[in-house]
Amino acid sequence: LALHALQHVLQSRATIYQHNQRIQALEDQEDEQQKVSDNDNDEEEESWRDQGFTRPTVLILLPTRSTCHDFVKTLLSLLQQDQPQQPNSRDDDARDRFDQEYGPLQVDDADMDENARVYRQKAIQSKGSDWHELFGETANDDDDFKLGLSLHPKRRNKKSVTESTCDIKLYSDFYKSDIIVASPLGLKISVTPESISETSDNDADFLSSIEMCIVHRSDVLLMQNWDHVMDLLPLLNQQPKKTNDTDFSRVRPYLLAGQAAQWRQLIMTSQFLDPLILSTFKRFSENRQGQVRIRRKTPAEEANVTSVLLPVRQVFQRVSCSTIANQGADRVRYFVDSVLPQIQRHKQHHTMIFIPSYFDFISLRNILLKKEVEFVSVTEYARTSEVSRGRARFLQGRKPIMLYTGRAHYFLRHQIKGIRHLIFLGVPEEASFYADHVNLLNEGLEKRDDIIMDDGLASCLVLYTKYDSYALERIVGTANCSRMVRGEKSSFIFAS
Structure with missing residues (x-):
């Protein structure tokens, strides 16, 4: 899933970068004889419609901070940036802050005697590996969080955009982010601080151009509160209320026509099938290509x-x-x-x-x-x-x-x-x-x-x-x- 989301964002950013270079070249062109005809310009301008109303294109919903930490670390490892390339880079503070807020918790059992410590460890081990992964003594099980990630491709070779590395910035503003990783509760509070039904003053425009929504570990979200997921999904791909410095000449036509939900990919993963999860998927998966459901039978x-x-x-x-x-x-x-x-x-x-x-x-x-x-x-x-x-x-x-x-x-x-x-x-x-x-x-x-x-x-x-x-x-x-x-x-x- 991390690779799929990362590939989608990088391809989108590479396309935008190429079009920006082409537009800049045309603007700097001074020889009138080398300019293409107006008809050719119109056709080329249509191909430049490569953006949405806002920058975020991928939304990832996760149940806890520990699962968010693992997911973001996977993204960094795929970009070969799990360790900062420059020891004194300005991203060091953001990485340290991320590990402190989302990483494993520190257990202080120095004041416990040996018998109490052994009994405590035995009780924790008896709860099972699945519980230990989500709610263990070192797992950060906080379900109120939201995080913006922005990707910045760096060209190595001027002749090829594909031969590029990418820098990733943590804690970026949502309107300057490519990927938003959040819990349903944390994002719901951010979007609707008072009530989910009072949409007049809510700032949910950054969700207007989501092209891929991943609801990971739906089984855990089901145990938390599935209503938060049900309240968030209708807010995706709504027409924005503000312009947000949008260049409408670059906005894709289906977004202008209000058909963004038909081009959005909704991915839901779960350890087991549940009627509530399936009904949610059928309701909000409106992609033109249809729906695919993968299940495993139990011998x-x-x-x-x-x-x-x-x-x-x-x-x-x-x-x-x-x-x-x-x-x-x-x-x-x-x-x-x-x-x-x-x-x-x-x-x-x-x-x-x-x-x-x-x-x-x-x-x-x-x-x-x-x-x-x-x-x-x-x-x-x-x-x-x-x-x-x-x-x-x-x-x-x-x-x-x-x-x-x-x-x-x-x-x-x-x-x-x-x-x-x-x-x-x-x-x-x-x-x-x-x-x-x-x-x-x-x-x-x-x-x-x-x-x-x-x-x-x-x-x-x-x-x-x-x-x-x-x-x-x-x-x-x-x-x-x-x-x-x-x-x-x-x-x-x-x-x-």
Whole structure:
């Protein structure tokens, strides 16, 4: 992706440079006999339309500062400028500032004793390599940033523009930048400081000529807040409100005609497919050449269900659902009508309900409060003291039910102990979350006097709808998913 974006900008800048040289040569020409005819001049002037309303042509949306640091470092390495060529160059301060603001964080554990340090490292390692890459102790996980990059080709050979190197400047003004690297939140705040709907005073003109938009790591952005992406994409390629020193004789015709979105390339990458990501791509990818979607099918032997190590029956129950908008409400309704009465009738303890959607969590929490059902909840917004207290009560059996949100596990990766009965109120987007939790069944439930136990065997129940096919495919495999979504049966059992 970095090479693709870099090549696009360099070719565009080289074309503009060649045309500037040609225009300058014609302006300096003094011999009237050597001038071409007016018709030839008109045809040549049309070929000089090589720019947009503003200079930025590439927009790259990334989730965190650490991913931005890696991406920009890749750009610098491709330009062979990962190390400044001149030790005393004026770019040194910008590079140092960039490494300080976006680079790995410094961990100060000098005041910790050896046992605490070992325990801390062990806890961090247990969270997994994917978590460590995004949210580890040295990873800069700040999601509010924006950075302008400007490229300046330097000619080596006067006879060829292609034999040129390029200088890259960090922290350039957006209107003087070629590439804008930002998080959706950071750019949204910059473009719309008060409200995304109040566009009268917003300065989003620098997004009017974007030719390539890359939404990288969409799976992480989905867990953060996808609304920020949905608010930004409509602002691309709008007609500018100010002239911004634009040379309209050099502006491409399709930009003047308001057809810029049809010439823009939208690239979205993700670790997994999700209906929200796909619908966003279909809505905002308006390129004249059409759309291309690349997906990877999951063979049965690579499905996440094969990673379950415990001998436990895993029941997948399909819930009837009419529309995708009602699937959350239908799952909650099925749980309240069919599953919750059984839990209460058998006085079932140590039941954890994993809820991928925060809206479903709010709905179920309100219902349980109304029915006066005892439970604890662990969310991404809860204080550390609340989480610790709730986990202890759940482990001891003083609270029979725990509600655990998918975003809490994504960002915090708690290792919940005391689970005997596991219920997924929806299929987790991250397939690894399924096996991780099933393998935790009966963890920490040794025979102890301070733990309230029941006589039931460990169990696992997954409630899904036909609209969960993408997430379900990653857990059970493509072939099994097709039968489970379209088949006549609504209940399926897997055993390891």
